[in-house]
Amino acid sequence: MINVHVIYAHPGGHGFTGEVLDAFREGLAEAGHAYTVSDLYRMGFRPDLSRAELERRDGDPVPEDVAAEQARLDAADVWVFVYPVWWADCPALLKGWFDRVWSVGWAYKPMRLRPARTALVLCTAGYDVAELEASGVHQAMRTAMITDRIGGRAERSEFVVLGGSTLRGDDPRRWAEVRAEHLRRVRELGRAL
Numbered sequence: 001m002i003n004v005h006v007i008y009a010h011p012g013g014h015g016f017t018g019e020v021l022d023a024f025r026e027g028l029a030e031a032g033h034a035y036t037v038s039d040l041y042r043m044g045f046r047p048d049l050s051r052a053e054l055e056r057r058d059g060d061p062v063p064e065d066v067a068a069e070q071a072r073l074d075a076a077d078v079w080v081f082v083y084p085v086w087w088a089d090c091p092a093l094l095k096g097w098f099d100r101v102w103s104v105g106w107a108y109k110p111m112r113l114r115p116a117r118t119a120l121v122l123c124t125a126g127y128d129v130a131e132l133e134a135s136g137v138h139q140a141m142r143t144a145m146i147t148d149r150i151g152g153r154a155e156r157s158e159f160v161v162l163g164g165s166t167l168r169g170d171d172p173r174r175w176a177e178v179r180a181e182h183l184r185r186v187r188e189l190g191r192a193l
């Protein structure tokens, strides 16, 4: 059994990203893995780095909500980020989560966190992967999330884009196939961790 912590950033409703989260949880449950979820919108997580946080030095306390997130990550072997692609990146709430939770003295200068065995990014997108690669957006998103934000904080990282959700309105029959394949893949990723 491994301990998994999921950081989920979607405002809610019956969207595809929620289905991805559910399929991933099913895979985790099938494999008997333990997991916790930080549902950032539901928690009302504050994304803005305050002046006091900006000016704090290594050794100064971090805010309670930041300490709680760091404790969940330190307790987990695997970190999973689930979110929709918005304007070629994660939602601003998740970006702000990094601004605050990746604090000095924990995530860097020096890095005291317990590195994850695996960091897995699952993002849903309107465009399909071929389109995102052709525009360079796929590489840019991967570089920001995996090379920069995760970096050496995980021993192994994987970046998965579950694209093509514009088909929902444009070609519902094709979307049913694409959606089913994405959900099958995500469930298997949860099971095979």
Ligand SMILES: Cc1cc2nc3c(=O)[nH]c(=O)nc-3n(C[C@H](O)[C@H](O)[C@H](O)COP(=O)(O)O)c2cc1C
Pocket (backbone or CB within 6 Å): 010, 014, 015, 016, 017, 018, 084, 085, 086, 087, 088, 089, 123, 124, 125, 126, 127, 128, 165
């Ligand atoms: C504000 C906003 C910006 C978006 N920007 C992009 C984008 O840059 N690239 C992309 O492929 N899809 C983009 N999309 C489409 C979303 O990625 C897509 O609707 C989402 O993954 C579907 O998940 P949901 O049904 O859970 O909301 C955007 C959607 C919104 C609402």
